[in-house]
Each structure stands twice: as structure tokens, then as C-alpha cells.
Amino acid sequence: MEGGYYGALSLLPIILALVLAFITKDAILALFIGCIVGVIILGQDPATGLSKLFQAALGNADFIWVLMIEVFIGILIAFFLKAGVTQGFADIVSKKVRTRRSAQVTAWLLGMFVFFSDYFSPLFTGTIMRPVTDRMKVSREKLAYLLDSTSAPVCTLIPISGWAVYVAGLLANVGGPISSKEVGLSVFINSIPYNFYGLIAVALAGLIAAGIIPDFGPMKRAEKRAIETGKVLRDGATPLVGVELEKISPKEGKKGNVILHLIVPVLIIVCIAVGTFIALGSTKILEAFIAATLYLAIILWIQGYFNGIKDMVDTALNGVKGVLPAITILALAYSINTVTKALGGPEFVLSITRGWMTPALLVGITFVTGALISFFSGTSWGTYAILTPFVIPLALELSNGTLGPLVYAATAAIVGGGVFGDHCSPVSDTTILSSFGSACDHMDHVITQMPYALTAALLALILYLIVGVIL
Numbered sequence: 305m306e307g308g309y310y311g312a313l314s315l316l317p318i319i320l321a322l323v324l325a326f327i328t329k330d331a332i333l334a335l336f337i338g339c340i341v342g343v344i345i346l347g348q349d350p351a352t353g354l355s356k357l358f359q360a361a362l363g364n365a366d367f368i369w370v371l372m373i374e375v376f377i378g379i380l381i382a383f384f385l386k387a388g389v390t391q392g393f394a395d396i397v398s399k400k401v402r403t404r405r406s407a408q409v410t411a412w413l414l415g416m417f418v419f420f421s422d423y424f425s426p427l428f429t430g431t432i433m434r435p436v437t438d439r440m441k442v443s444r445e446k447l448a449y450l451l452d453s454t455s456a457p458v459c460t461l462i463p464i465s466g467w468a469v470y471v472a473g474l475l476a477n478v479g480g481p482i483s484s485k486e487v488g489l490s491v492f493i494n495s496i497p498y499n500f501y502g503l504i505a506v507a508l509a510g511l512i513a514a515g516i517i518p519d520f521g522p523m524k525r526a527e528k529r530a531i532e533t534g535k536v537l538r539d540g541a542t543p544l545v546g547v548e549l550e551k552i553s554p555k556e557g558k559k560g561n562v563i564l565h566l567i568v569p570v571l572i573i574v575c576i577a578v579g580t581f582i583a584l585g586s587t588k589i590l591e592a593f594i595a596a597t598l599y600l601a602i603i604l605w606i607q608g609y610f611n612g613i614k615d616m617v618d619t620a621l622n623g624v625k626g627v628l629p630a631i632t633i634l635a636l637a638y639s640i641n642t643v644t645k646a647l648g649g650p651e652f653v654l655s656i657t658r659g660w661m662t663p664a665l666l667v668g669i670t671f672v673t674g675a676l677i678s679f680f681s682g683t684s685w686g687t688y689a690i691l692t693p694f695v696i697p698l699a700l701e702l703s704n705g706t707l708g709p710l711v712y713a714a715t716a717a718i719v720g721g722g723v724f725g726d727h728c729s730p731v732s733d734t735t736i737l738s739s740f741g742s743a744c745d746h747m748d749h750v751i752t753q754m755p756y757a758l759t760a761a762l763l764a765l766i767l768y769l770i771v772g773v774i775l
Contacts, residue, residue, distance in 0.1 A: 310345060314647035317342035318640055318680045318731070325730050329747040335636035335731065342643030361642035362635055369590060370423070370634065370733060374627050376593040377427050380569065382623025383600045384431065386609055388554030389565040394435035396562065404531075407433070407440040408513035411447060415454025416506070422459045422467075422726075422734045424573065424589065426451035430741025432566075443530035444537050444744035445523060445752040452738035452753060453509035456684065456726045460502040460719050463493050464578065466587040470685060471719060474692040480700050481707050485585075491707065491715055498713040498771065500764035501671070501720030505727060508760050521755035526748070541745035544629050544736070552622055555609050564603065569596040630740035637731035641681050650690050653677050666702065666710070667717045667775070668768040670695050674721020675761060682731035684722035691718045710775045717768055728757035 321338030325331045343353025361367065384390050401407045411433040418425040430451050437447045459467045472488030482488050511517040519527050530536050537543060554560065576592035601616065610616040644650075653676050670691065678687040699714035700706075726732045730750045739746040 309648035309651060311648070311652055313345060314644060314649040314652050315680060316345065317647070318644050318649065321640055322730060325747055326751065329745070331633050331730055331746045332636060335633065335640050338640045339636065339643060342640065342647065345647060346643070357639050357643055358635075361639040367635070367638050371631060373423055373590050373593060374631055374634070374737075375624055376590070376597050377424070378623040378625075378627035379620045380593065380597045380600065380623070381427070381431050382552055382619050382626065383597070383604060384566065385552040386554060386619050387560035387565040387600075387604055388558065389560035389562055390431055391435055392560045392562050393432055393566055394439070397433075397436050398439060401436055401440070404440045404442055405513070405515045407437050407442055408446065408450060408515075409510070411437060411450045412454060412510050412513040415451055416458050418454075418574075422455040423737060424577075424593075425455040425458070426734065426738040426741040428570065428741075429454070430738070430743070434741075434743060438536050441530045441534055441536065443523075443526040444541075444543070444742050445526040445748050446519075446530075448738045448742035448744040448749040449523065449753045449756060450509055450513055451741050452727060452735060452749070453505050453756075455738065456723050456734045457502045457505040460499055460723050461496055461506070463489065463496075464581060466581070466589075467719075468492050469581075469585060469587075471688060471692075471715070474688055475696060475715065478693060478696045478700075480697070480705060482696075491712065492719075494707075495712040495715040495719065498709075498716035499720050500716070500767045501724055501760055504760040504763050505723075505757065508756060512756070521752070523752040523756070526752050537745065538748065541748055543743040544633070544739040544746045545626060545743040552619060555611065558607075558609055565600065569600050572596040572599055627740065630736055633736050633746060634733055637682050637733065637736065640731060641683060641686070644681060645686075649680060650677050650686070653680070654690065654694065664772045665769070666695070666699065667713045667772040668765055670714055670717040671721040671765055671768050674718050675724040678722045678725025678732075679729045680725070682725060682729045682733070682735075684719075684726035687722035687725065688718055691722070709771075713768070713771050713775060720764055724757065724761050728753055 317338040320341055321334045324334035324337060328334060339354060339357060340350050343350060343357055346353060348356070397410065401410055411429060414433060415425050415429045418428055430447065434447065462468065468489060471492050472485045475482045475488035475491050476485045482491060508517065512519060529538065573592040573596045576595055577587050577589055580586065580588040604610060605616060610619065654673060674687050674691055677690060678684050681687065695714050695718055696711065699711045703710045726734055728750065729735060730747065735750065736746065739749045
């Protein structure tokens with residue numbers, strides 16, 4: 305959609321949406337109002353403006369790709385429930401996991417194991433671990449935090465991921481000594497030790513899960529409620545999951561096979577995702593979910609888990625209906641991101657930080673700028689696309705055109721700052737998917753996670769300022 309540069313006014317829609325979301329705890333209404341305000345600022349009437357906005361934001365390959373991933377994940381989860389395999393896995397894990405602490409640590413470890421996709425990680429881990437954490441009286445808010453902290457942050461620390469390839473491609477476009485994607489990937493790998501936000505966010509979640517660092521802020525109150533009352537959700541909370549999934553139950557007399565109905569589909573996803581990355585340089589995650597879903601559908605049909613074709617189709621449709629709350633918020637998040645970009649929001653944030661840029665402050669300011677852009681836009685990859693062509697040439701100039709610690713630290717600051725918003729913004733796709741995977745109220749997840757994310761960001765900023773002075 306057509307836009308322009310509106311300065312500080314460009315951030316009004318997203319700021320209004322965030323304020324309303326925190327006040328009303330209704331993310332859908334807040335985002336919708338933000339979209340209306342955005343199109344009005346663009347000089348369009350709400351009806352025409354929203355129509356154009358939704359077409360621009362949702363009628364593109366990027367959103368359709370994410371949408372279809374969610375659809376097939378919803379169907380896959382429905383088939384898991386139909387086989388009774390999630391409860392079966394929970395029963396097996398419960399024999400080993402006998403405390404709240406061990407349940408939290410298991411969720412943290414399992415989330416890191418699914419390192420190849422920030423979309424699949426929270427959905428898979430949440431579906432598998434939710435019965436276990438519920439049984440151990442772990443709040444849904446805590447589970448959502450553990451899911452979110454082991455999705456996008458972990459992906460920024462692993463060279464074998466779509467994130468690494470994407471950043472390498474952006475770096476290669478800068479030119480100079482970064483003459484190819486291979487060199488760009490080398491820069492990304494060398495930047496990992498400087499990715500302080502990613503490292504701290506993941507480590508902090510593990511330490512909190514293990515009880516080494518006690519809970520604080522709103523999360524402490526949520527955990528106190530869960531422990532004392534057994535309520536894993538607060539009264540009045542709206543879990544970001546459709547009731548249709550809760551109605552799916554295994555066929556009477558049928559018992560799921562954890563290996564055949566759970567482990568094998570997961571291995572199919574892992575093998576296709578990792579295999580295509582190695583062979584093609586890109587992770588075919590949607591294709592992986594389609595293959596796993598088809599496999600499970602065929603196996604369950606052959607083994608008689610469905611009462612005919614209609615039952616199988618109804619189960620799949622209930623899976624799709626179950627992810628509709630998450631899809632709705634995600635669609636509105638894409639829409640408000642689009643209108644913010646049309647208003648020149650990212651450029652405005654970049655302009656107000658450009659004047660502060662000095663060699664000593666380069667890395668720290670880059671991190672703060674990336675954090676602001678990603679929080680207000682909800683997209684880390686978009687943040688990378690905006691900052692990389694601006695920051696990396698400056699870092700190369702300050703390094704006399706050679707690759708070295710300053711370039712690596714600047715790259716890490718871009719990556720870490722971008723993932724901050726992806727980790728905790730209410731309009732971020734992985735934040736939304738973490739709420740869905742844990743069946744948590746979305747704004748409850750955002751509110752309880754925010755102090756932890758800000759703690760990690762503050763520590764990272766201090767380290768970046770120290771690094772900037774040393775380099």
C-alpha cells in the first residue's frame with residue numbers, strides 16, 4: 305500500500321495498540337484499532353483503507369507461507385490428540401519428571417532441541433509439555449516464557465538454521481570483504497560469541513527454570529497462584545487456543561504409540577528441515593509439516609483411529625479451527641506492521657538514533673535501535689534488512705575495511721537487537737505462537753515475560769557498551 309514518511313506520527317498506531325493491549329488485555333481489539341488509526345493517518349477512510357491494508361499485508365507469499373504452516377501444525381496437533389499420543393507421552397515423562405523444577409527444565413531443554421524452526425519449537429514443545437507442566441502446577445505463563453525463550457533466541461545462536469542463511473545473504477549484499485554468502489555465513493558464525501542478548505535470554509530462562517534464579521515481577525505472582533490454587537491460568541484469562549482442540553479425544557479402545565505416532569512424525573520434520581538446509585541451503589519447513597501430517601493421517605487411517613472419512617476430515621478441520629485465534633492475532637500483527645512500515649516507522653526510529661552514532665557507541669546504539677524497531681514492528685528479519693546495509697559498512701569503515709571483532713560485534717548487535725522484539729513484542733509471530741503452544745492468554749504471556757526480556761536486554765546493552773569501548 306502507498307505510504308510516506310510521517311515522523312513520530314508513524315509510531316502512533318503501534319503505540320496505541322500496545323497501550324490498549326496492556327490495558328484491556330484484548331490483543332485482537334487493540335491491534336484492530338491500531339490498524340484503523342494507521343489507515344486514517346494515511347488519509348484513507350477506514351473501510352477502504354482496511355481493505356487495501358489487509359490485501360497488502362495478507363495477500364502475499366510471506367503471510368500465506370506462515371498461515372499454511374500454522375494450518376498444518378493445527379492439523380498435526382489434532383491428529384496427535386486423536387491418537388492420544390500427547391497424553392501418552394505426558395504419562396511417560398511424568399514417571400521421570402516428578403517436580404515442578406524438573407518439568408520446567410525439561411520444557412527448556414526440549415525447546416532448545418527443536419533449534420531449526422522458531423515456529424515449530426513453541427508449538428511442538430508446548431503441545432507435548434503442557435499436560436506435564438499442568439500436572440506439576442506450573443503456570444501457563446511460565447511455560448509460554450520457556451517456549452518463547454527457546455525459539456527465536458536459540459535460532460540466532462545456531463549456524464544450521466534459516467536465520468543464519470538469511471543474515472548471511474544480507475551481509476553478502478553489503479559487499480567489500482564480504483564477497484559471498486559463504487563469507488557472510490562465516491561472519492555470522494564469528495558473531496555468535498558477541499550475541500549477548502540471545503545467549504543471556506536462553507541462559508536466563510534455564511536458570512529460572514532450574515530455580516537458581518527465583519521468579520520476579522508478574523511471573524512470581526502467576527507462579528504463586530498456580531502453586532497455591534492449582535490454577536495454571538488466572539480467572540478470566542482467554543487461552544490462545546480454540547476449544548475445538550480440547551474436544552478431540554482418542555477413539556475408544558485405541559491407544560497411541562509414542563514412537564509411531566509422535567517420534568516418527570517429528571523425525572520426518574527434523575530430517576526434511578535439516579536435510580534441505582544442508583542440500584539446498586534453505587529450510588523447507590512447510591514441506592516438512594505437510595509430509596509429517598500426511599504420514600500421520602495415513603497411519604491413523606490404516607490403523608482404524610478414525611470412524612470413516614468424515615471423522616478424519618472433521619478432526620483435521622477442528623485442528624484448523626483450533627489455531628484460528630492465533631491466526632487472527634497473527635494476521636492483525638502483519639497488518640499493523642505493514643501500516644507502520646507504510647508510515648515510515650522503521651526509518652523514523654533509525655533517524656533518531658543515527659545522530660548518536662560514534663565508534664565507541666556503534667555496537668550499543670545498534671543493539672538499542674534494533675530492539676526498538678523489532679519491538680514496534682514485531683519482526684526481527686525486517687529489522688535485519690533495515691540495519692545491515694547501514695551498520696555493517698560503517699563498522700567496516702571503522703575497521704579499515706577488514707573483517708574483525710568490531711564487524712562481528714556489530715553483526716551480533718543487529719541480530720540480538722532484532723530478536724529482542726521477536727522474543728517479547730505482542731505483535732511478534734513467535735510470541736503469538738508461544739501463547740498458542742502453551743494455551744496461555746496472550747497478554748498474560750507478554751506481561752509476565754517482559755521483565756525477563758528487559759533484564760536480558762539491559763545486561764546485553766552493558767556488555768555491548770563495554771565491547772564498544774574496548775574495540
